[in-house]
Amino acid sequence: RAELENTPSMRRCDYYLCRTSRSFSAVIRALDAELRPAISIFYLVLRGLDTVEDDMSLDKKLKHKLLTTFHEKLYDPQWNFDGSGPNEKDRDLLVEFHVVTQEFLALDKKFQVVIADICKRMGHGMAEFIDKTVETVDDYNLYCHYVAGLVGIGLSKLFSASGLESAEVGVDEERANSMGLFLQKTNIIRDYLEDLEEGRTWWPRQVWSLYGTKLSDFASPDCEAGGLACLNHLVADALQHVPDCFVYMSRLRTQSVFNFCAIPQVMAIATLDLCYNNKQVLKRNVKIRKGTAVSLMMKATSLANVIDIFVSYSKSLQSQGVTTDPTYGKLSSTLDTIFKRA
Numbered sequence: 001r002a003e004l005e006n007t008p009s010m011r012r013c014d015y016y017l018c019r020t021s022r023s024f025s026a027v028i029r030a031l032d033a034e035l036r037p038a039i040s041i042f043y044l045v046l047r048g049l050d051t052v053e054d055d056m057s058l059d060k061k062l063k064h065k066l067l068t069t070f071h072e073k074l075y076d077p078q079w080n081f082d083g084s085g086p087n088e089k090d091r092d093l094l095v096e097f098h099v100v101t102q103e104f105l106a107l108d109k110k111f112q113v114v115i116a117d118i119c120k121r122m123g124h125g126m127a128e129f130i131d132k133t134v135e136t137v138d139d140y141n142l143y144c145h146y147v148a149g150l151v152g153i154g155l156s157k158l159f160s161a162s163g164l165e166s167a168e169v170g171v172d173e174e175r176a177n178s179m180g181l182f183l184q185k186t187n188i189i190r191d192y193l194e195d196l197e198e199g200r201t202w203w204p205r206q207v208w209s210l211y212g213t214k215l216s217d218f219a220s221p222d223c224e225a226g227g228l229a230c231l232n233h234l235v236a237d238a239l240q241h242v243p244d245c246f247v248y249m250s251r252l253r254t255q256s257v258f259n260f261c262a263i264p265q266v267m268a269i270a271t272l273d274l275c276y277n278n279k280q281v282l283k284r285n286v287k288i289r290k291g292t293a294v295s296l297m298m299k300a301t302s303l304a305n306v307i308d309i310f311v312s313y314s315k316s317l318q319s320q321g322v323t324t325d326p327t328y329g330k331l332s333s334t335l336d337t338i339f340k341r342a
């Protein structure tokens with residue numbers, strides 16, 4: 001196993017990395033040595049921030065303070081937080097956060113500044129949405145920018161700073177943002193029911209109000225038609241980011257960086273194809289089959305293969321296209337653009 005370097009705190013970081021996401025932690029560990037520590041720590045710092053944002057049991061004032069000052073905690077090797085709710089998935093990462101901070105402070109300063117800056121911008125963005133709900137499509141794009149677009153912007157700067165990728169990769173914030181929006185919008189579409197049950201509503205009101213009187217309606221069988229039309233609307237919206245993702249991935253030159261970026265992208269297009277016009281999304285949490293995920297991971301190692309995967313799922317979406325949907329026209333024109341850019 002290509003562990004992170006062998007200090008006790010690095011071993012603990014490796015433990016948390018494997019715990020947060022088994023399959024993806026292998027992809028992180030496969031990164032070239034110049035990038036592995038920086039990306040591993042960035043991933044764990046973001047898990048910590050996400051654990052605070054996800055915690056609905058936290059007092060709002062405390063939550064606001066934590067989110068907006070989290071970037072400063074990165075420079076305090078003693079800081080830990082044991083105030084998370086009992087069932088927060090990664091609460092013990094925060095309880096033992098000093099292991100992340102210690103490894104953060106051991107990183108080259110050029111990586112530290114990127115991670116701290118993204119943390120600051122993301123924390124303030126998450127704090128903005130503590131009381132603000134996602135009303136318009138602009139709110140939707142802004143929220144996804146804060147929680148995922150900024151991750152793409154930060155990763156791109158780390159890739160360039162390491163010298164493994166070009167300066168262009170690090171400066172094109174628009175394309176980096178699209179990489180994040182494509183993943184996050186796919187998660188929000190897929191997690192409709194799970195989020196609804198946890199009192200979180202990320203589907204924008206400006207969209208769902210075209211198809212129902214309240215977002216929770218779509219979970220009941222007699223509002224299924226509206227729910228599907230709304231689901232299909234959001235899938236068409238997410239697909240708009242695909243051309244930017246093709247441009248972004250076409251610029252990558254290091255194999256391990258390409259794999260790291262391409263694997264979540266092909267999982268997302270497969271998930272969108274599974275979700276489209278699928279009433280199960282409104283009833284339970286749908287996920288692509290493990291076997292499909294494994295074959296996608298193995299195939300997503302070249303731009304040609306990635307485009308081939310996107311084209312085949314885009315053809316599937318085209319064949320499932322519901323011509324009576326108000327957004328059918330947008331879906332088919334977006335798919336045509338994807339075929340043209342392929």
Ligand SMILES: CC(C)(C)CN1C(=O)[C@@H](CC(=O)N[C@@H](CC(=O)O)C(=O)O)O[C@H](c2cccc3ccccc23)c2cc(Cl)ccc21
Nearest residue numbers: 021023024042043046148151152179180183184260261264
């Ligand atoms: C919200 C999110 C999409 C940004 C989460 N996010 C990702 O989804 C991971 C993938 C992941 O964690 N997969 C998990 C899925 C899960 O846990 O449900 C798995 O088990 O396979 O990938 C992203 C990620 C990877 C590569 C390039 C990116 C560019 C822009 C934005 C994010 C990018 C990620 C990179 C970093 Cl550094 C931090 C977080 C993420």
